[in-house]
Amino acid sequence: AGVMLVPERKTEDGFEEHFGLNYLGHFLLTNLLLDTLKQSGTHSHNARIITVSSATHYVGKLHLNDLQSRCSYSPHGAYAQSKLALVLFTYRLQHLLTANGSHVTANVVDPGVVNTELYKHVFWVVKAVKWMTAWLFFK
Template sequence: MLSTVRCRFLQPVFQLYLLGFKVLLAQLFSRPFRLPVMPRQDGKVAIVTGGGRGIGYEVVLHMARLGVHVIIGGRDEQEGLAAVRRICEEYKEAKEFMKLDLASSQSVRHFVQSFKQRGLPLNILVNNAGVMLVPEGRTEDGFEQHFGVNYLGHFLLTWLLLDTLKNSGKCGHFSRVVNISSSAHRIGKISINALNSCKCYSAHAAYCNSKLAQLLFSSHLDQELQRRGFPVSSCAVDPGMVDTALYRHLWMPFHLLQSTIARLLFKTPAEGAATVLYTALSPALEGQSEGGYWANGCREMTTPPTFDPTLKLSLWESSLQLLGLP
């Protein structure tokens, strides 16, 4: 019995590090995607979660450069305000920080309420913030942390902002939802009857499962929006292995080497942000189905579960129930 439990715990660990090694090799032998010159985006409003550092910061910086009114939604107020000050030194376009803790449904609801009271449009929502391999714990609402922050927090945020996204989009100028995913979804598993279970907890499995859930949500959302004819699209982006603080909870042997390896072999945050910005801003994607899964500037195939309409619908309905949404 003990050996079975140990095997169930270690399997996702080895799977994830093996996958990471393969992704790193692929990055080393391929040319990083370079963002084409984007047109000005004056008048547009964007929300970027986790925009105070890493990939999110680079997304905010580039959007501000193009004239977008960007709102950073983040948990760390000091970090977010510092990011705003740095960007304001270069660009005068409106950018600001608003407190948002994705581990708290109350915080998410308060963020949305505060945003809507201002009467602004919302043209771009970048669901970027996330946690990876954090120790076992629960969110304010009792959800496993990876599932609660990476998936449910962004699900709730997107759901509550959907009416504003719909009203802000129009034919030829769709509003866009960009979900930052990961190749880790390829080894994730979704059990509808145990979405929030911490039995035989593995941070590695929990992270992979949350990224698969995020991808299923992104795909189902896009299909529903297209089916109902709303001027909003949804896609998922894998930025690759990027030198950010996300990797600070790696297994100790890897963590000791990570900072050195990352500087030498990982993408820079700006390189990781390129495909995110492309899917959020590119006029080349306007007028076609903008959904799907993107990596290094191209659409990529995903795993079989992401094509299962029953699984996507079941996850969607279960998420609504868990969050107390109609």
């Protein structure tokens, strides 16, 4: 599950929606499954954690004093921050898994331009440019 560029709103638990769904939900699920994954990985076949992020994380800034974007809300900034947090979590998790000799790998990927409902909150001009670019370059 994930969201992109939604208007300012909160999850049922009171978190900024991008951060709650794109980061906290994945963080929680990964940690709930981690012991099972560690038990299922073997020397010849690692268990895998694949996290889907976005190249947008490159422009993200992690505001540790304002993870909920209360000071100033921007849909793009909130989305980028959530994806940056996810990338940093995955990098740190892989470091810890390696240090502990675990047979689990954690990877983060950017799927590129895909046809999903994530773009429903994007201005129509941006949608048109995105789809034309995808049609021309990513066939």
